[in-house]
Amino acid sequence: MLFPQQEEFKFESIQELIEYLNSIFSSSPLYRQEIEVIGDVTHAKYSKRGDLYVELSQRVRSSNYSITIIFSQSAVPYVFKHCRIDSEKELLNKRWKFQGIVNFWKREAKYVVSGSSIIPLGASEIEKKKKEILKKLEKSNLLRKVEHELVELDPIKKIAVITSPTAAGFGDFQKNINHSRFIPIVHLYPAPMQGAETVPGIKKALFAILKSGIDYNVVVIIRGGGSKSDLMYFDDFELGSLIAKFSRKIPVLTGIGHEQDSTIPDFVSWKNYSTPTEVSRDIVNQINYFTDTLENLEKNITYSFTNIYSQMENLLSFNTINNIKYYLGRELINLFRTLDEDQLSINRKINQMIESSEKSISLNKLVSIQRFIEYSIKTYNQDIISTTNEIISELKSKFEISERILFSTFQELTKSSPFAAFLNNGVLVKKGEEIIDSVEKLQRKDEVKLIFKDGEADSSIEKIQKW
């Protein structure tokens, strides 16, 4: 035979095919050999058994490559200690070197690596790329600067949703939206939410929304479930720039990532959420809040006005007016009657007084009254003058007597004091600290101090003579 006959691969069962694939792997040089691989961690999670599953991803042009590395429960603490981390979350979005052995999982016909160690290499390519895009967007002034709330917008009643129609996230979104008091219009603009078609798909959907001419209140971009490694397709400058510019026309809400992950659209959208459910919940809250506010205002205004109106109605009722009219009329008649009577009696009294005054007052009587008053004033004047003189002379004599009593009292009080001479303008004699009040206390040649009212003098005793 010129050419070897091509082998025919016909398998009776899946098991047979997988066993064949396994035999190829088992006979390859890779089998049971330790390998090293460098990659960015996009996912790290523990299984129910406590083994750690780490997903490595790499994007090459439009394709995404990923592989799972498994660390057994018992190996995890040593591996973490070796690469100086405390939790699996620290592995995320960073570049690491992994060592381990490749295994073929027959049940899933899948290659996995049984990891033995992790060596740190620094920031991941994905993260680096994301940072570069963010920097570029910031330079172009396209990053969101203010955190918005949905109540800033008019009530949401028209929503354009960009997502994959088959995604579970869209179902959750629609289900939740139905909880709003007034259900908004939800239009789906389908776009692939994973793989290389993500960006062109979203772009196409955004342009279709603009072209529709429908004044949507918000555009929602959601992605529910799916592999975390697919998130990297959203990290695109063109997409970020388009969403940022679109948000200036119609606010774009995003619910793309998971709680720990943020993609470029999350930084440029009008508002971002972790999940599609969160987006729908916030929209429902906004609609319900506005509905409640409007209904409460309507209720309050109607109640207040009805109250005012019924009070006024009561006041203005026919019977009330008639009653008021009757009582007012009666009161007025009574008042007028009293006024007339009062006026008459006052007039009468005044006339009487005038008449009697005219009768009693004559010129002679006035002159005699004048004389009497003049005489009385004169008499009072004389009385006042004589009484004043008496008081003055009495005060003078009392003052003199008091002065004399005061002087003699002073003399009496001071006569036995050693200061008596001093108080009577004399001299106080001191020998040392002793006050000398008798010549018997002195001897010739004693040195004494003479104290006057206005000063003092030193003296010596020359001669002593007793009375």
Place this chain on the structure above:
Amino acid sequence: MEEIIKLSEEEIKNLSFKEQLELLERINDYFQNEKQDELDVENALEIYKKALDILTYAREKLVNLKEEKAQIDEKYEKIKSQLSESAGID
């Protein structure tokens, strides 16, 4: 309140939902806080009429009217068919 009374229907219609809410809140405050014996009933009636107008237009902003919904859905169906056509060409 005078400026609210002077508002035309067209002006009310053109207000944003939040502006309409603000006017309703002002009217509510007026009815709640103004001393009832000092209220001019005719004026109050005018304000109440305006409140009803504002409420009508505010509710329109909250609810999709049947006619409006039909028009929007029609527009959407049109763009949707264009989208699926272009997807077919792609």
